[in-house]
Amino acid sequence: MAKLISVLDRYPEYETTIGMEVHVQLATKSKIFCSCANRITKEPNSNICNVCAGYPGALPVLNKAVINYAIAAGLATNCTISPTSTFDRKHYFYPDLPKNYQITQQYLPICLEGFVPIRLEDGSVKKIRLIRIHIEEDAGKNIHSSSSNESFVDLNRAGTPLLEMVSYPDVSSAYEARAYLKALRSIVQYLQICSGNMEEGAFRADTNISVRKKGTEKLGTKVELKNINSFKFISDAIDYEIERQIELLEGGGTVRQETRLWDDKNNKSIIMRSKEEAADYRFFQDPDLPIIQIDEIQLEQVKGSMPELPHNKFDRFVAQNGLSPYEAEILIEDRELANYYEKAFESAQSKQIVNWILRDVMGYLKEHKLELNQCKVTPEKLAAIVTMVENGKINGHAAKEVFNIVAETGGNPADIVKEKGLEQIGSQDELAAIVKEILAAHPENVALYKSGKDRVFGFFVGQAMQKTQGKGDPKVIQDLLKKYLSE
Ligand SMILES: [Zn+2]
Known part of the structure; x- marks a missing residue:
């Protein structure tokens, strides 16, 4: 793959350091401190109780599933799981947080010091280190009416x-930021602890970006880019911000510490607030919640229930199934797609399986705007089509036709081949008879061929395909023609 062009290529004397804070919404059945369902609810304020709405005196009760999800995320990102961790109150006033503090883990977070491996453009692996993963509760939402100048909560x-997953500033380009977020999102999706849906905000990233001249020890002033909700915007926003900061410095200015938002309509970042002083949140340990103790037994239980992780699957696909890193990368990025491939490959251990998936299955889904689970070509049916091609029962042309019919109707590939009479006229003897017949009927062209006019070879192939109604194996026909013409 060609190296993608980075903004930094234009400013070779600069480098950038990027730290990322990723918020992962956990897909538990109920909310973190009450029994309200944890799901997206349209009707405003219809899925709340005294606890999550922050009534004074309402007491939180910890949802234990959250702890197991956090442990799984920590183990999957090579963190140390703290035997003891606590919840703290972070105080601030905001209408979408009526109790005026958010419950988080400031002092003793549940996971510490991990890393996530990412693959770079040249195929090498870089580790992005994690400082911590902590548990916290989400706030509500403020909704600002564009027509009435009113705001609602x-x-x-x-x-x-x-979960908030906080990295060290190890990311050094927009490409790496994207690779890191994709890797992290795959991990939480494989663990089935988060939907990974960025548009719904279930997986969102805040990015701290700074630039400095190479060789400078001190990090540059960091600017925070908030809540960007697509991979494309993240690349665009980071590249824009790197260039904005470098140009400021080149022009003799200074970068101010501030929080900016990405305006995807005009492709630029805009200032949201300046961050000259650190806010004082007056953290203290929440007296309403117990100290979390995690023992070896619980750790082993979570470990035992974890699936194969995406980077391990990648290694296995490449080493054992003979996929290229490019093919493996596309498959593992989507857990469902990887599972689809595995099922199909189980039924037909053919190198062709991956080609059919990347070209035909994905092409069909894209064209018809379908999700993989809506695809009528099941892994088993795809494997059946590929097997028929490999056994010489149908040729590639017929296989495409069968694929399209299965995709439309969900029919059985073998039945479709029979009904439509798509079997290849495959036996060597049958085809040999046809070839001999054609050569006998066109002695003048045979003479031309033998006198060196190679072009008439195409004529013979065309005749043979016509005789077999397109069902002859072209490769076999060509071999037979060559054989008899050289006699
Ligand atoms: Zn509630």
Whole structure:
């Protein structure tokens, strides 16, 4: 693959350091501190109770599933799981948080010091280190009316369990930021602890970006880019911000510490607030919640229930199934697609399986705007089509036709081949008879061929395909023609 062009290529004397804070909404059945369902609810304030709406005196009760999800995320990202961790209150005033503090883990987070391996453009692996993963609750949402100049508060989201995964500033380009987020998103999806849906905000990233001249020891002033909700915007926003900061410095200015938002309509970042002083959140340990103790037994239980992780699957696909890193990368990025491939490959251990998936299955889904689970060509049916091609029962042309019919109707590939009479006229003897017949009927062209006019070879192939109604194996026909013409 060609190296992607990075903004930094234009400013070779600069480098950038990027730290990422990723918020992962956990897909537990109920919210973190109450029994309200943890799901997206349309009707505002219809999925709340005294606890998540922050009534004074309401007592939180910890949802234990959240702890197991956090442990799984920590183990999957090579973190140390703290035997003891606590919940703290982070105080601030905001309408979408009526109790005026958010419950988080400031002092003793549940996971410490891990790393996530990412693959770079040249195929090498880089480790992005994690400082910590902590558990916290999400706030509600403020909704600002564009027509009436009013604002509303919807607390349905309040109390949704979140993990915040905080990295060291190890990311050094937009490409790496994207690779890191994709790797992280795959991990939480494989663990089935988060939907990974970025548009719904279930997986969202804040990015701290700074630039400095190479060789400078001190990090540059960091600017925070908030809540970007697509991979494309993340690349665009980071590249824009790197260039904005370098140009500021080149022009003799200074970068101010501030929080910016990405305006995807105009492709630029805009200032949201300046961050001259660190806010004082007056953290203290929440007296309403117990100290979390995690022992070896619980750790082993979570470990035992974890699936194969995406980077391990990648290694296995390449080493054992003979996929190229490019093919493996596309498959593992989507857990469902990887599972689809595995099922199909189980039924037909052919190198062709991956080609059919990347070209035909994905092409069909894209064209018809379908999800993989809506695809009528099941892994078993795809394997059946590929097997028929490999056994010489049908040729590639017929296989495409069968694929399209199965995709439309969900029919059985073998039955379709029979009904449509798509079997290849495959036996060597049958085809040999046809070839001999054609040569005998066109002695003048045989003479031309033998006198060196190679072009008439195409004529013979065309005749043979016509005789077999397109069902002859072209490769066999060509071999037979060559054989008899040289006699
Ligand atoms: Zn509630």
